Amino acid sequence: MSSYGRLSVVTALLFFLASGRAAALTLDQQLDMIIDVYRLSPALCDIDxxxxxxxxxxxxxxxxxxxxxxxxxxxxxxxxxxxxxxxxxxxxxxxxxxxxxxxxxxxxxxxxxxxxxxxxxxxxxxxxxxxxxxxxxxxxxxxxxxxxxxxxxxxxxxxxxxxxxxxxxxxxxxxxxxxxxxxxxxxxxxxxxxxxxxxxxxxxxxxxxxxxxxxxxxxxxxxxxxxxxxxxxxxxxxxxxxxxxxxxxxxxVSNCPKTDWERYLDGHVDALSTEEKRGAIVFFGKGRCAACHSGSRFSDFQFHSIAAPQGDLGTHIHGQDIGRAGVTYDKDDRFRFRTPPLLLVSETPPYGHSGAFSSLEEVVLFHMNPIPFFAEKGWNSTREKLTYGKILGSRSELLQYIDVTSSEELESLVAFLRTL
Ligand code: HEC
Ligand code: HEC
CATH class of the missing domain: 1.10.760.10 (Cytochrome c-like domain)
Known part of the structure; x- marks a missing residue:
């Protein structure tokens, strides 16, 4: 299938999941469709x-x-x-x-x-x-x-x-x-x-x-x-x-521990709880997380910006870290970072390229809305306060399509991340 063809199948799935008709299916049936359309399988456990x-x-x-x-x-x-x-x-x-x-x-x-x-x-x-x-x-x-x-x-x-x-x-x-x-x-x-x-x-x-x-x-x-x-x-x-x-x-690291999510993919329907299954449906559905965190390792291995705060510590100018642009010298790559793979993510806090986020809840919420983070934590320095606008301007457009609207959905997303 051409990539355009695949895209339209994914779009059709997203519409379906958002419609009332999806509610008639069990969580496992909805996940079956997701696994099929995204062609999900456990990460390859090979060694180069x-x-x-x-x-x-x-x-x-x-x-x-x-x-x-x-x-x-x-x-x-x-x-x-x-x-x-x-x-x-x-x-x-x-x-x-x-x-x-x-x-x-x-x-x-x-x-x-x-x-x-x-x-x-x-x-x-x-x-x-x-x-x-x-x-x-x-x-x-x-x-x-x-x-x-x-x-x-x-x-x-x-x-x-x-x-x-x-x-x-x-x-x-x-x-x-x-x-x-x-x-x-x-x-x-x-x-x-x-x-x-x-x-x-x-x-x-x-x-x-x-x-x-x-x-x-x-x-x-x-x-x-x-x-x-x-x-x-x-x-x-x-x-x-x-x-x-x-x-x-x-x-x-060759023993490749099978995560609960991978056991689910292998057909063990009890490997995930009801809440974790709900979270998986949000992740691949209205959360649009898989627009970037895709594939078996949950990364497209591309570079995006979520405008993560970085304090005054960074390898580049003004103590900032311009990310991918430091390699490509392309201004459009400023503040873009490799989408982090999410396997074992619950075991590796803190999060983000600058480690600014102490919990999964914090970093996931930040994708949708950076304001609560600063309202709660304030700024590291006046300089950060004055320069953050530049970073904010680099935020990926894809983040606008995330449609997580209740704290239950946010909590279920985090529960799902803990199964990876
Ligand atoms: C536009 C692409 C994009 C989308 C969509 C996206 N992310 Fe991310 N995510 C990133 C990037 C890039 C980072 C790292 C940013 C940084 O540190 O500067 C990140 C960081 C994270 C982290 C921290 C991982 C770590 O090891 O530090 C988690 C967890 C995460 N995302 C979960 C999610 C969830 C859940 C969703 C859906 C609600 C989502 N992401 C949607 C690109 C994306
Ligand atoms: C001072 C702490 C520190 C030491 C010492 C260190 N690392 Fe790291 N390692 C990091 C950090 C921080 C990163 C992320 C850096 C980045 O992406 O720019 C990293 C990233 C990596 C990565 C990339 C992983 C990925 O997913 O892209 C590899 C591989 C790695 N380190 C291997 C090593 C090896 C091998 C050594 C010893 C020769 C080593 N590291 C020593 C802190 C360290």
Whole structure:
């Protein structure tokens, strides 16, 4: 069927659900129609072929949790992607080098704020997953991997996840550290002062410098796992690190827990309560959530703006985060972010690219009406109050069609989100 044909079937479904005739059907019958028209199925539980590599995964396991690659040797991937928080950190915005501890503990002290909310890593090793980060700065298309450091396949990365996995290593806030610490970690300056394209060479040099420090216990641990799995230190390049991290992430999250929603899709009608079923019907029906949160992962992997508040912390001008426009330089992309996938969403608060929303209720309501949020919370600063108009102007037109009109509907939507 052409995409126009599909669109009209969806429109017909939306009309039908809004009409009195839908009420004559049971909730399960209505959901059957929805599943059929949207062609819904559980998320593919596959692992990108190139990532199935037990030896690399063993090396990746050590790389994921060793702080030795960070500027002050105090931060690792596991610092922000914690097992007990569904592989996020539970913070509005992540805190990188210079902080201690986990989760909220990292807020006290001199840690460098990474001005974005951390993602979980579940599902990211699937071949279906092609766009990474809030701004999509790593993107797989036509067999190529586009990224700020160049085309990934040419560089030797086995998958977009492998490339996404090493970008934190090149970031000052997450790993490298502040300028003032440079004296103690002079070689890191090499990476930071290079243009992105040259960062790979610089990082390869740095990796060799780190591995040469054989008196360091953490380096010893790394050399040991390399040897055990048949690799030598000389083989350790940035793409090698990315491929190993990605193989480990793939292995770590490959058990693919079936969510209640996916069990429902598999035919277990009791997997959802009546309220959750009502919520699903709102989500795909008058809530129009699936206009953006579509497919088995609940994301179209496109970029939209809901005009999320962001305080004064952002990587771009005036402390704001212009999102996708920072990658494409297209002004129409300002304040647009990748539609976040919603699997496991109830386990990963806070929400939004800047972590401004503490609960699901808050972020869902904000899609329909941003005013209650500011009425209740006020503004972070005068600057935010004065600049928010620009962000508001970027709000997607699609949000106008959301037609949730009672608190029961809102509550049922949130109940449904908790089943994902
Ligand atoms: C200081 C905290 C922090 C550390 C350390 C960190 N991350 Fe992250 N991670 C984040 C944040 C924040 C984001 C979202 C950033 C963005 O989208 O711009 C993220 C996003 C990601 C993503 C993209 C997920 C998606 O859905 O697009 C991957 C993959 C990832 N991190 C892997 C890693 C790996 C591997 C390491 C170790 C080399 C690591 N991270 C270290 C905080 C951290
Ligand atoms: C125009 C596209 C669009 C529509 C329609 C839409 N969303 Fe979103 N949603 C987004 C984007 C983009 C974000 C992230 C915005 C940001 O942080 O700047 C988001 C964020 C979220 C989040 C937070 C997820 C997280 O991990 O931070 C939830 C939950 C959510 N949406 C649920 C819904 C529900 C429920 C509906 C229907 C009532 C809906 N959305 C409709 C685009 C959309």
């Amino acid at each position: 072929q190139g990532l199935k590599d037990p030896e690399m995964a063993s090396v990746g396991e050590v790389l994921f949790s060793t702080p030795v690659l960070s500027g002050y040797q105090d931060t690792s991937c596991a610092t922000c992607h914690l097992d007990q928080r569904a592989l996020t950190d539970g913070l509005p915005m992540a805190v990188g080098v210079g902080a201690e501890g986990e989760g909220e503990e990292r807020l006290s002290g001199d840690g460098v704020v990474v001005p974005r909310n951390a993602f979980t890593l579940f599902g990211r090793a699937s071949s279906e997953y092609e766009v990474f980060f809030w701004d999509g700065k790593v993107l797989a298309q036509d067999g190529k991997i586009f990224s700020p450091i160049g085309e990934g396949k040419d560089l030797g990365f086995r998958s977009p996840l492998a490339l996404a996995a090493i970008l934190p290593l090149l970031a000052r806030d997450e790993f490298l550290g502040k300028q003032s610490f440079i004296e103690s970690t002079a070689h890191l300056d090499l990476i930071d002062s290079s243009y992105y394209g040259e960062k790979v060479d610089a990082a390869n040099e740095v990796l060799q410098l780190i591995l040469a420090d054989t008196n360091n216990q953490l380096v010893g641990q790394l050399l040991e796992v390399l040897e055990e799995n048949g690799f030598s230190a000389a083989q350790v390049t940035l793409p090698f690190v990315g491929n190993a991290l990605a193989s480990f992430i793939a292995e770590k």
